[in-house]
Amino acid sequence: MAGCLEDTESTPTSGGGDTGDGSGTGTEGGDSGGQDSYTIGMVDALTGSLAPYGNRNQRGKDLAVAAINETGIGSEGAQLSIAVEDSESSNQSGVTAAQKLVEQNGVPLFIGAVGSGVSIAMYDSVTKGSGVVQISQNSTSPELTTRPGLLRTSPSGSAKGKALAQFVAGDDHDKVAVTWINNDYGSGLSEVFAENFEGEVVFNEPHDQGQSSYSGTLTKMASTDASAWLFLTYANEMTVMANEAFDQGYNTGVDYYGAESTIADEILENTPEGSLNGMKGITESAPADQENYQNFVSRFKSEYDTSPTVWAAYAYDAVTIAAIAIEAADEFTGSALKSVVRDVTRPEGQEVFTFSEAAEILRDGGSPSDVNYQGVSGPVDLDENGDPPGLYQVYSVAEHQYKYGDYITS
Template identity: 30%
Template sequence: MPRISTALALSLATLATGFLLGACETVPTNNTSTTGTTATPAANSTTTGGSGQGLKIGTLLPTTGDLASIGQQMVGAVPLLVNSVNACGGVNGEPVTLVEVDDQTDPKAGAAGITKLATVDKVAGVVGSFASSVSSAAISIAAPNKVMLVSPGSTSPVFTEKAKKGDFQNFWARTAPPDTYQALALAQLANKKGFKRVSTVVINNDYGVGFEKAFVETFEKLGGTVVNKGKPVRYDPKAQTFDTEAAAAFAGKPDAVLAVLYAETGSLFLKAAYQQGLTQGVQILLTDGVKADTFPEQVGKSADGKFLLAGAIGTVPGSDGKALEDLKKLWQEKKGGVPGEYVPQTWDAAALLVLAAQAAKENTGVGIASKIREVANGVGVDSTQVTDVCEGLKLLKEGKTINYQGASGNVDIDANGDVVGVYDVWTVGEDGKLKVIDKVNPK
């Protein structure tokens, strides 16, 4: 799905608010028309935590839809952090309240959800969204309502471009690096493995198209050829059959096919390619959108019981932050197992919201936006590096400055709201299990 325009997002917001609440407060529409537009109402939300008098934050993450397999783990990180913060005294002397909304991996539902969070729940900050298309819709509503939006996974380069123009009024940041870096990492990986001719297939939204453009530019600079550059294959996120797209993506005998997909639709695409016999002798290159333990099973097995996806390789934003081991221990204690993909980035997004509110000494989006870079990057030589959020809150209450070192990385946020990260290289084994085999630092 193409990126939602600001005007459409605001129209969706107005309608969604009316649908959910009747005569409640709505965001300004800047004279945009709502004729003929129907918004998807937000899914049921869950509120946990404090009394409502202190800091209130929200999550806008996918527990259903195309990215649910990853989003369901991500959403568990924020209440874990909120409970930890409330156990050590909360923020600005009050417990933190959390309101959780499922964005359904859908921009319309995301627009309805952020409208509810901003105008009904009146949150100061939101962790979300994951899908770039949903965040595009959400930030158009969050910024005018002065709600700080911190995405743990929307990686489209579009956000960097818009931030440079001042579109977000500093109410946007992300703890996962933009795809300009991941595309560079994957292009370097393809070049290192000797692939000279690569074709691409991507989901037709901000994430897929942005990644495709960045990969093509980088891979060509490294001397490679993108076979279908003139006729890129971009599939409809709502599609259910993919025979035509599969044939087009594998045409021209490429050495490898870069597939930038979401899990639900991506599994159908890859299954169609395998069933047509298109994948023999072609390396499948994947990205973070399908990096879930359940994905090989979704794609399926051959008649002889072998996983179709065995041997595929991909990249995903890694986590190498100083707070990672502590998060792993807490996750094991409270939930069992290990945190999945993007959980560290989600934890860090929530951490930055509460630390910035404490630094600002006010529970508002304006306060958070004014201090989020300060707590993320540190100010001056006197800033104390902290990995523990409670320690950071304590120092901030004492009037000191901090430099938060996160679980995903050092989370230093630049003027455009971006961070630079490290990337894990992963592969699918013969047993269908995913394993990390290397790391790539894009240069």
Template identity: 30%
Template sequence: MTALRHSGGLGLGVGYARTAKIAALGLGFALFASGCGGNNSESTSEESTGSSDAAAASVLSCPESEGGTGSDPGAKGDASAVPASTGTTDVPLKIGSLLPTTGSLAYLGPPEIAGVNLAVKEINDAGGVLGKPVEVVHRDSGDTTTEIATQSVNDLLSQDVSAIVGAASSGVSKTVIGNITGAGVIQFSPANTSPDFTTWDDNGLYFRTAPSDVMQGRTLGNYIMSCGAQTVGMIVLNDAYGTGLQSNVQKSVEDAGGQVVASEMFNEGDSQFSSQVDSIAAAKPDAVVIISFDQAKSIVPLLKSKGVDASQMFFVDGNTSDYSDSLDAGTLEGAQGTIPGPFASDTFKDNLLAIDPALKDWSYAGESYDAVTLLALASEAAGSTDGKAIAAELQGVSGEGEKCYDFAGCVTILRGGGDIDYDGYSGPVTFDENGDPTEAFIGIYQYDADNKPVPSRSEEGKL
């Protein structure tokens, strides 16, 4: 296998990676990925560690990296100066959340729930929606190995919620979307990325603030090729999320002249991955893409034992997480991963920590915050807390109009008779007719010596 070495950095002990920028033109994608973290130092060679199956690793230099920091979307409104609502309702806006507190995606639950709660707090600090405070009811989504999501949805629907924020997992959402949208309730996911939802028969009631895997998968594939890899192996979760990413990574690799030399599947609930890792190691790819959730904790040590260098490993949003407590220090140093969305700013992190002081991960917090804020603004625009009425306004409040960046600022414009274009922590949003965001960011992260993902800089991509 070929190890992709990354050096340099901005005072963090490791290099930053550039964020790949996407632009879609007409019916095709023009996909751009700038180089991997590290500098253009001369290539050297070193012996792989691990089993005798491992090949000697020759180091490939990646283009010089460039650091970046998170940023807030724009100026906030003054919650104390928001004018009184021009409409009223007898039924307060009630939002349910269907986010993971158990199961293989449970690490995503805390930042997403904090994002929901922060948005609700800010909305209610500004006087609420249509003269009443917003109410929120949290329920666990579990994962696809359980019936938790179905039970939670039935409970939320019995409480007459107007919208449900979740699920995080595309596979889980597929099990409940018919139940939710069939009841006339909005399903608004902050993290679903399966392309299947673009054309789903959802009665116009499904929305998401995360971009489709068409964007993330093809960005990652192009990015890997820009690092100099020619052959790629993949270990893939066999569900809607995993196979969607797999197909788009493979397409971009092959379009760039590379080859996927091995692709091994596993199922949710599996705990043994030796056969998949053995097959990948035998193929000796330059880069290995791990498309999983927390199964990566088991897969990574097996890959390392076969001589796969961390710098050859590429992760996705389902597993680009903090492994400082679960893997030995240095295990992942140099590995990289992608997460849709811009990087959380220090201000946003501080606000989230005020909600949940134990937070260590920020993934999809911005998308969750934006989902709730957009639902509240659409409810104001509709003058109603009815799910179908709110859905009819979501494209409008995210599209053409005066730019605004939080509930207080946006609702002030709405109540003054103006049109708004909400831009949030997840990006410009701007929904199309399918409920998909037409503009988004893909962030690339590189792991430091503590097994923590370090952000580079985010750039906007359009579909």
């Protein structure tokens, strides 16, 4: 599993830090005003059970920073730097990390986090009322929608939960057993699924994160007459469950289903062949035929010798939106960034596909609403709740590999 990552962009630039009121680390002026650098923050899962997802975010973040700094922010070509803190995949550590970024580094904007519960905890404890802008790169819980000030580049799980319910029912299953990770992500997605499933949910219970065994949960699921099992969980937990279910022979009598968090190379690497064959699910997806996504894939493969996931694309877009907002704002403060960050993604503006294209419009006298950033993950279009639209794709496991099929648009 991924561990603690060393990151060259994780050290804030000098001259930073103030009272944590979102006033930032630099001089005012959206055109840099002679400033040579800007520092924003990022809370990511570098350790803990969400580290496999944090690793891909760091790669997306690094590619975005490189592209932005090729152009530079403002007329002086100021460089963007990101101070990265580890959420350790837990709510409390995430809050501590956010507090450090806001109160010690003085960032007016930070990106974070992976887990929905971590993002919500940081917003409720740190961001709300502070004047600081928070953009989650990977959190999908429907609960985030109830906090309009908490923005995100990954879509809400509401549409995914409905699509999952229809998908499982469409495979002629009328009874399903559901187990979900005991946090905001799991509870939110399981509720949407249960509300929309046409059949009967005969088992619907949580499991705790980071356990060494889930045999009790699996035994209860096996005692039902469900023909389908839905796992709404993370990579570490799915690995343990898949291994235990395989050992007990449970996987031969039911069909497995999952969502996006049951897609991870680490799961396949740490489970035996045959343990997940036939598993299906629905995951967030990027527009494969979109030119800027293809360019992103090409750069990612060149840099890391592997293909990106859509989650790396969401991280890339979160950083790019932040940079465009800095370019567009009158000053480098939380309140100034908050007033423009939605505008630069809205469909009323001219479509742009890179930071450079957005900067050109703004430097030619355009306003934030003249820019409509089209992310590498697809249209962002942050609505009044801070949510983007969603594109989803069906996946399955065959020959111990993930295979991808039809697209679903929310």
